[in-house]
Amino acid sequence: MDAILVVNAGSSSLKFQIFSVFQGTLTRQVRGQLDGIGQRPRLRASDAKGSPLIEMTFQREEVPDLPAAIDRTRNWLRSLEGFSLLAIGHRVVHGGPDYAAPTVIDHALLDKLATYAELAPLHQPNNLLPIRLAMDINPDVPQIACFDTAFHRNHPQLADCYALPLAFHAEGIRRYGFHGLSYEFVAGRLRELMPERAAGRVIIAHLGSGASMCALLNGRSMESTMGFTALDGLPMGTRPGQLDPGVVLHLIMQKGMSAEAVSKLLYHEAGLKGLSGISNDMRDLLASKDPRAAFAIDHFVYRCALNIGLLAAAVGGLDALVFTAGIGENAPELRERIVRRMAWLGAELDPEANQAGSLLISTPASQVGLYVVPTDEELMIAGHTLRLITATP
Numbered sequence: 309m310d311a312i313l314v315v316n317a318g319s320s321s322l323k324f325q326i327f328s329v330f331q332g333t334l335t336r337q338v339r340g341q342l343d344g345i346g347q348r349p350r351l352r353a354s355d356a357k358g359s360p361l362i363e364m365t366f367q368r369e370e371v372p373d374l375p376a377a378i379d380r381t382r383n384w385l386r387s388l389e390g391f392s393l394l395a396i397g398h399r400v401v402h403g404g405p406d407y408a409a410p411t412v413i414d415h416a417l418l419d420k421l422a423t424y425a426e427l428a429p430l431h432q433p434n435n436l437l438p439i440r441l442a443m444d445i446n447p448d449v450p451q452i453a454c455f456d457t458a459f460h461r462n463h464p465q466l467a468d469c470y471a472l473p474l475a476f477h478a479e480g481i482r483r484y485g486f487h488g489l490s491y492e493f494v495a496g497r498l499r500e501l502m503p504e505r506a507a508g509r510v511i512i513a514h515l516g517s518g519a520s521m522c523a524l525l526n527g528r529s530m531e532s533t534m535g536f537t538a539l540d541g542l543p544m545g546t547r548p549g550q551l552d553p554g555v556v557l558h559l560i561m562q563k564g565m566s567a568e569a570v571s572k573l574l575y576h577e578a579g580l581k582g583l584s585g586i587s588n589d590m591r592d593l594l595a596s597k598d599p600r601a602a603f604a605i606d607h608f609v610y611r612c613a614l615n616i617g618l619l620a621a622a623v624g625g626l627d628a629l630v631f632t633a634g635i636g637e638n639a640p641e642l643r644e645r646i647v648r649r650m651a652w653l654g655a656e657l658d659p660e661a662n663q664a665g666s667l668l669i670s671t672p673a674s675q676v677g678l679y680v681v682p683t684d685e686e687l688m689i690a691g692h693t694l695r696l697i698t699a700t701p
């Protein structure tokens with residue numbers, strides 16, 4: 309069967325999915341990942357029904373880095389029978405200032421995207437590596453780059469800049485915003501399910517291990533809690549979210565920390581993990597009786613509520629709030645606590661619907677429609693990929 313491979317390559321994991329294509333319809337057939345790269349490498353994949361296809365662990369030195377992970381994964385993918393690869397869709401974190409839509413990749417684009425590595429040094433090189441390898445090995449298979457920044461690229465100029473001398477903006481130091489593929493998917497679902505709400509003032513809360521919120525007007529991104537990098541905004545699993553830049557200066561200039569040490573702190577040791585000293589995983593914190601876990605959750609809820617106020621101001625009020633991603637979709641207690649802090653906006657939760665994780669979780673009297681919409685970034689990438697290869701002569 310004709311198939312599209314979706315690839316999401318990070319520093320410690322390589323995620324992949326295969327979608328079959330039949331008469332323009334995409335159906336997920338395989339979902340898998342090789343994670344723990346360089347630590348405890350493990351390749352897992354399951355079929356459309358969730359039944360395991362492979363579960364394999366490796367010695368650390370067998371899969372020390374991403375190239376090795378790509379090699380292992382590719383070998384396993386090639387052993388699958390029955391798929392005829394039409395194209396590969398990639399998640400690419402940064403489309404820089406120029407790319408506001410998914411784009412067919414050629415050598416010139418790849419070189420251009422490599423220049424954005426400076427803007428996202430932890431993600432971009434990893435995202436581009438499998439593209440480069442596939443280009444060498446399978447030059448005839450089209451590849452499509454789908455950018456996390458693209459959905460926000462048409463946000464207003466006001467939302468795009470920092471109050472720095474404008475020359476910095478010109479060189480690319482801007483508020484890009486991320487999680488765009490998730491927002492695009494959820495906004496599309498909202499348009500299908502409740503077009504009237506989708507046409508209004510909406511906040512989508514993507515609360516996963518990375519977390520951000522996006523304010524939309526008529527389905528378009530107007531403002532995001534993330535900016536130049538995916539560090540800003542909400543506290544996350546291991547990232548602090550909003551932080552006075554003076555703290556960074558202090559760490560470097562007064563405490564003598566190296567830039568690398570600060571980067572490690574901000575990307576890997578802060579957020580829920582740093583604050584609780586227990587875990588970056590919300591499930592562990594919810595299960596813990598340790599007061600530090602409770603405090604980290606309180607902080608997360610508080611910052612979510614603050615940022616809802618901020619984004620509501622960006623779009624002049626709020627018609628709907630949509631929860632999505634790991635925490636947003638699966639943690640009714642967190643949704644309940646966030647909404648409790650939104651009483652001033654007239655938001656009112658239906659506790660039973662919330663507990664059940666229904667699509668609509670607000671009461672009829674609520675002035676803000678509250679929703680839970682599962683995200684699907686991979687399907688979004690597969691959809692873009694199919695659309696572009698169908699449009700390409």
Ligand code: ADP
Pocket residue numbers: 515516517518545588589590591592594633634635638639
């Ligand atoms: P990512 O895709 O960025 O890795 P996810 O969207 O999968 O992240 O979200 C991961 C987060 O969701 C983790 O903090 C995890 O604890 C949390 N999560 C997943 N399921 C639940 C649940 N049932 N209750 C609370 N938190 C959950």
